[in-house]
Amino acid sequence: MRKSVFNFIGLVAAIAISMVGCHNLPLLTTQNLPSVTTVKLSGWGASPAEQKLLKGVLREFEVQHPKIRVKYEQIADQYMDVMKTRLVGEAAPDIFYLDALEAPFLMSQDVLEPLDSYIKPEFDLADFEPTLLNTFKYKNRIYGLPKDYSTLALFYNKQAFKNAGLENPPQTWEELRAYAKKLTIDTNKDGRIDQYGFGETPELARQVYKIKAYGGKVIDRESRAVFASQSSLQGLQLVVDQYRNERSSAQKSDVGTNSGSEMFGQGKAAMVIEGNWAIPYLRETYPKLDFATTEIPTVNGQRGTMLFTVAYVMNKQSQHKPEAWQLIEYLTGKEGMFEWTKTGFALPSRHSVATRLGYDQDTLRSSLVAGVNYGVPWQVGKYPAAIMNNFDNQFISALLGQQPLAQAMQRAQNQANQLIKVLD
Known part of the structure; x- marks a missing residue:
């Protein structure tokens, strides 16, 4: 049985x-x-x-x-x-x-x-x-x-903040984006960015609180995907706009690193959102790095993080x-x-x-x-792989400009639910 x-x-x-x-x-x-x-x-x-x-x-x-x-x-x-x-x-x-x-x-x-x-x-x-x-x-x-x-918190490079004339960490997502623009620097003027303002991790495990901030959901009570709703898209659009339009954020693959923590430690991003695991890693691997943490800036006026x-x-x-x-x-x-x-x-x-x-x-x-x-x-129903894998694949596609965000999320939602129907 x-x-x-x-x-x-x-x-x-x-x-x-x-x-x-x-x-x-x-x-x-x-x-x-x-x-x-x-x-x-x-x-x-x-x-x-x-x-x-x-x-x-x-x-x-x-x-x-x-x-x-x-x-x-x-x-x-x-x-x-x-x-x-x-x-x-x-x-x-x-x-x-x-x-x-x-x-x-x-x-x-x-x-x-x-x-x-x-x-x-x-x-x-x-x-x-x-x-x-x-x-x-x-x-x-x-x-x-x-x-x-x-949980997740905002890690920021204190020296980078000082160099940019920033005294306190951002309190809202709007402030974070404004800070990121100031912190994005082409140090040697060769046309290539040496330090991005923000290191983005475009995975569902790092985006749920943004979806929730606008009243969106990832799944319904039957564990079906519902993340393609207009409410959900509002939170996700913040990520796409900063990455594609403002060019003040980067993901790990853009700068040749293996994680957000490494991107931050190497000085390729002045701010990242990471968990407790990053603290011993940064202290051991980058002992000279002067950094601090603060709660994630509010999104749409809402406090949020992942557990x-x-x-x-x-x-x-x-x-x-x-x-x-x-x-x-x-x-x-x-x-x-x-x-x-x-x-x-x-x-x-x-x-x-x-x-x-x-x-x-x-x-x-x-x-x-x-x-x-x-x-x-960090829970997305009884069939997490179906939800997570389809979201991540399509969201990264939208982030790279390969398709509009709404189309990408609808495609991910449909594919996830088709698989869940088979599994359930």
Whole structure:
């Protein structure tokens, strides 16, 4: 019966369970330890520093829970395909990472264990940021507990601002565009722009708050695409006009970089909109860069940003549910979350932990923390790939002037809905 759940992916089982390009990172040995239960935890790849940090947190859990051992597995590639294949084959780990983007589908398929009955008052569920927690609810049941999050904020080069005579960061999108014009410079007068005012990332994951600012939506209640509406187009037109008409923004491929953070770090864009992940990257890679952050300027008078979050979820077929819950409880509890987020790789999803770490007062992170109160969770229904891929392809086409924006978005919407009709 469970196999029919995933027919839409053309039997992802084509990715044989045995070909998972993953790395097992065993912790303490279970040999000669009586009555020890091994709990399997899977997640995707991260930096060596993050992996080391996680292993340290898991070891501390084992010290505090001597009858439980954790076998952590890092899945290197095609994480969700691998996980869906394992769920079909009833070979999934006890606990695994679940991105908010993928959560709506899995929560609707009866493959995740509801966590409500495990949560006790002392766990202090109210301490979680409500928007993050609600992202992993389905039909009033909790299927995941958010381990961390990031929002987006405006990063700006303080020296570039000083050179342009700009003292304070922009507060509105109109101001951002005006600033970007002043910050777009051909330094050596060779006819080629050396520094763009703004680095644009033309992906749906970075545009939803602009769509929402004008009353637009990405999907309807049936997970069908509706982003071609006039309201949605108003927000997207801001991006196209700045890029094509004002020539004060660039995307990463225009300047030979791999990301917005790299574009900013190399001085090829004086402003970018990025997440918490950019802070350690910029500090490590470009230690001389003098930069600051501020909340994203208002669009049409509306505050907006994106919310990216990941939860720990429990496999409904787990044979070790009590032990699995103890691990989830520790990792998302106040102490475990403090240990995981204290280095600044991610922001804690518990309000008390963020306060304890001082992130709400941090000069670089406070703008990101503020966004949790009004950010839009990065979720686009049960079939995110259909929505996201079609939008991104056509939006970039419009950005490059290959077709009008309205035509591009209508085409993307039609293609997305045709695919969703097949999948649903």
